[in-house]
Amino acid sequence: MTQLHTPKASRNQEMGRLSFIRPVSPSAARCPARGGEGETRRASATTSPSAPCTFSIVPAYNTLNLKRRATYLVASVTLLTVSIAPPALADDKPAGSQAKPPADMSTVGGVRLGKAGTQVDLGTGAPVLPKDLTARSWIVADAESGEVLASHNAHWRLPPASTMKMLFADTLLPKFPKTAKHKVEPSDLAGIGSGSSLVGIKENETYTVHDLWLGVFLRSGNDAVHVLSAMNGGVDQTVKEMQEHADELQALDTHVVSPDGYDAPGQVSSAYDLTLIARSGMQNEDFRDYCATVRAQFPGETKKTKNGTKRGSFEIQNTNRLLTGDYGLNAYKGIAGVKNGNTTNAGATFTGVAERDGRVLLVTVMNPEKKASNEVYKETAALFDWGFQAAGKVRPVGELVPPKSADTGSGSSGDAGGRAGAAGPGDDTSDAKAAPAAAAKEGSSGIATALAITGGLLVVLAAGMFVVRRRWPLPDLVRRRPRP
Numbered sequence: 466m467t468q469l470h471t472p473k474a475s476r477n478q479e480m481g482r483l484s485f486i487r488p489v490s491p492s493a494a495r496c497p498a499r500g501g502e503g504e505t506r507r508a509s510a511t512t513s514p515s516a517p518c519t520f521s522i523v524p525a526y527n528t529l530n531l532k533r534r535a536t537y538l539v540a541s542v543t544l545l546t547v548s549i550a551p552p553a554l555a556d557d558k559p560a561g562s563q564a565k566p567p568a569d570m571s572t573v574g575g576v577r578l579g580k581a582g583t584q585v586d587l588g589t590g591a592p593v594l595p596k597d598l599t600a601r602s603w604i605v606a607d608a609e610s611g612e613v614l615a616s617h618n619a620h621w622r623l624p625p626a627s628t629m630k631m632l633f634a635d636t637l638l639p640k641f642p643k644t645a646k647h648k649v650e651p652s653d654l655a656g657i658g659s660g661s662s663l664v665g666i667k668e669n670e671t672y673t674v675h676d677l678w679l680g681v682f683l684r685s686g687n688d689a690v691h692v693l694s695a696m697n698g699g700v701d702q703t704v705k706e707m708q709e710h711a712d713e714l715q716a717l718d719t720h721v722v723s724p725d726g727y728d729a730p731g732q733v734s735s736a737y738d739l740t741l742i743a744r745s746g747m748q749n750e751d752f753r754d755y756c757a758t759v760r761a762q763f764p765g766e767t768k769k770t771k772n773g774t775k776r777g778s779f780e781i782q783n784t785n786r787l788l789t790g791d792y793g794l795n796a797y798k799g800i801a802g803v804k805n806g807n808t809t810n811a812g813a814t815f816t817g818v819a820e821r822d823g824r825v826l827l828v829t830v831m832n833p834e835k836k837a838s839n840e841v842y843k844e845t846a847a848l849f850d851w852g853f854q855a856a857g858k859v860r861p862v863g864e865l866v867p868p869k870s871a872d873t874g875s876g877s878s879g880d881a882g883g884r885a886g887a888a889g890p891g892d893d894t895s896d897a898k899a900a901p902a903a904a905a906k907e908g909s910s911g912i913a914t915a916l917a918i919t920g921g922l923l924v925v926l927a928a929g930m931f932v933v934r935r936r937w938p939l940p941d942l943v944r945r946r947p948r949p
Contacts, residue, residue, distance in 0.1 A: 566602075570620040571737075573717055575863030578619045578737060584862040585615040591858035595847035599834035601812075602736040603844070605852040608744055608818055608825040611865035614852055616736070619863070622718045623831050625734040626806025626814045627662070627685045629726030632719065632734075634681060634755070635746040636710045637697055643675040643751070653695040654688055658727040661687035664781060667766050676764055682755040683783045684763075685806070690725040700724060715866045716741045728810040736829040741865055743803045743816045743827055756802030759783050786842045787817055794839045797846050805841070813841035819849050826852045827865075 565581070572579035585594060594615060602618040613619070648671045657663075664679075664686030666672065672692070680689030694703040703724045711719040716738035722729035734742075746752040765777040783789055785805050790796040799819040806814045812832035819826055828848045833840045 566618045566621040570618075570622075571718055571735075573620070573715055574613065574737060574866050578613065578616055578863040581618055581621075583615070583617045584619070586860040586862055587855075588858045588860055592851060592854045595844075595851050597835070598844055598847070599840070600830045600832060600844055601834070602829075602831040603848060604736040604740050604827075604829050605848050606740055606744075606827045606865050607856065608747070608827045611744075611867070612861035613863040613865065614826075614855060614859050614861060615848075616862060619737040620718055620735050621831075622720075622733040622735050623814075624728060624732060624808065624811035625719075625726055625739060625831075626728075626808040626811035627726040628739050628804050628806045628814045628816055628829075629721070629724070629732070629734065630681055630685065630690065630806075631739065631742045631746050631804045631816065632707050632711060632716075632721070633690060633693075633703070633724045633726075634678070634752055635742060635749065636707045637693055637703065638678070638749055638751055641674045641693075641696065643673065643678075645674045646671050647674070647677070647692065647696055649692055650695070653692045655691075656700060657687050657691055658723070658725075661725070661727060662784075663688045664763060665765075665779070666692060670764070670767060670776075672764060678751070678755050679758070679761050679763060679781065682804070683758060683761060683781045685784055685804075687725040687727060694724050711738070711742070713870060714738075714741050714745055714868050726806055726808070726811075728808045736831050737865075739814075739816045739829045739831075740827050743818060743829070744865055745868065746803065747818060753802065756785075756804060757788070759789055785815075785817075786839055787815075787819075787846065791839055791842075794842055797842075797849065807841075815841045815845050817845050817849070821853045824853065824856055826856075828852065 568581070570579045570581070577584045583594065587593070598617070600617065602621045602623060604616040604619045605614045606612065607614065649666055649668050651668050654666065654668065662685045664681075664684040666677075666680065666686070666688040674693075674696075677689045677693050680686035681693070691700065694700045697703045697706070700723070704721050707721045707724060708719075711717075711721065716734070718733065718735035718738045719742075720731055720733050722732035726732075746756075760780055760782040762778040763781045765779050767774050767776040785800075785802070786794055787797040787800045788802070797817070797819060799821045801818050801820065803816045803818050814829075814831045816827065816829040819828075826849060828845050830841050830845045830848065833844055837843075
């Protein structure tokens with residue numbers, strides 16, 4: 466039986482919010498993971514100490530005022546009517562082989578997001594951006610409003626490493642109930658890349674879907690990804706569905722080749738896309754729970770004993786160091802996920818979500834040039850700190866667009882416009898040849914028609930905003946926990 470250990474609340478609380486319990490003892494010794502993903506594996510699962518992780522509650526609904534909602538709706542409609550082609554060539558070469566971003570990056574979410582270099586519009590009293598940011602690409606966005614507070618090469622198409630697993634999870638999580646069981650066949654584990662990070666799945670053992678998702682989120686296990694892909698009809702089918710889902714999210718920089726994020730020619734995403742994907746994933750309660758879980762028990766191998774057979778378990782811990790803390794790195798206050806990655810080709814990548822004082826931010830950092838220990842987390846934490854201080858003091862440089870299916874305003878507006886156009890000629894009361902009585906009657910009818918049209922347009926607009934608000938973002942962006 467699998468047991469989840471979710472974050473515990475500290476006594477240092479204000480208005481029901483949870484705060485982090487900082488580490489009180491050093492972590493167990495670490496040894497390198499099995500290659501590719503560069504995650505770390507504990508030397509002894511049984512000696513792993515308790516790790517901190519608590520996260521705060523967030524407002525249930527987007528608090529945009531009516532004017533901003535209308536602007537957001539119109540902008541979304543405009544984006545859907547403009548065809549924006551992503552760059553034809555992706556930077557899928559080893560990190561550092563291309564020192565500069567291409568000149569023809571996508572402008573999804575805003576023209577400034579397609580420009581190279583840092584994009585920020587500081588207002589009065591806004592803090593300057595952190596010094597010593599070395600990532601090739603990064604973005605800071607409000608998770609609820611979708612406003613991009615600042616970015617750096619946001620649409621640069623780069624290898625994503627295991628952050629690609631966010632798209633994998635967002636695509637497949639709704640498909641299988643947690644309690645479903647699967648016996649692992651040898652073919653399920655075929656094709657796993659050399660040096661992949663693994664959770665330790667064994668052939669001919671049975672696992673629940675819940676177990677497998679723990680392996681994906683906590684240990685970044687490529688073996689768990691491949692087993693779930695096999696349940697979904699195979700790797701090729703899963704890749705196809707992931708690509709379709711990325712297109713639905715308007716993550717147009719993303720090209721999926723392998724479902725686990727393992728280095729593959731042409732496999733790319735961007736800081737902008739990874740942030741879109743994370744925002745989508747966080748709408749799913751299971752996604753939120755898994756990416757916020759610190760540690761759990763994972764089923765081991767069945768062994769023969771004197772009394773028959775027995776299957777043990779071992780502890781796995783989340784590789785997100787802003788969630789668990791590490792040597793020289795405290796867990797980040799308010800963190801609630803999402804996913805990290807590290808490969809030779811991609812370098813270190815990370816997307817995180819955190820809440821403070823009722824505001825929820827998403828930050829993605831891709832491949833810091835500085836190779837110090839935990840550098841990707843340090844730069845992420847610095848951007849979170851800046852974002853929480855700068856919110857309300859900077860003018861957005863772009864927005865996170867909603868999924869195609871969430872934006873229904875375009876068709877409705879078009880229909881309303883057509884009706885208005887058809888009604889126009891019948892409302893003309895300026896004809897000098899018309900009789901006074903007829904003119905009065907027609908004028909009265911015209912006023913009534915105009916009022917009806919105006920009312921109809923307002924209803925359509927309000928309905929469109931309601932759909933966007935209702936469907937994107939959904940309530941409870943980050944899981945709520947009761948006050949103890």
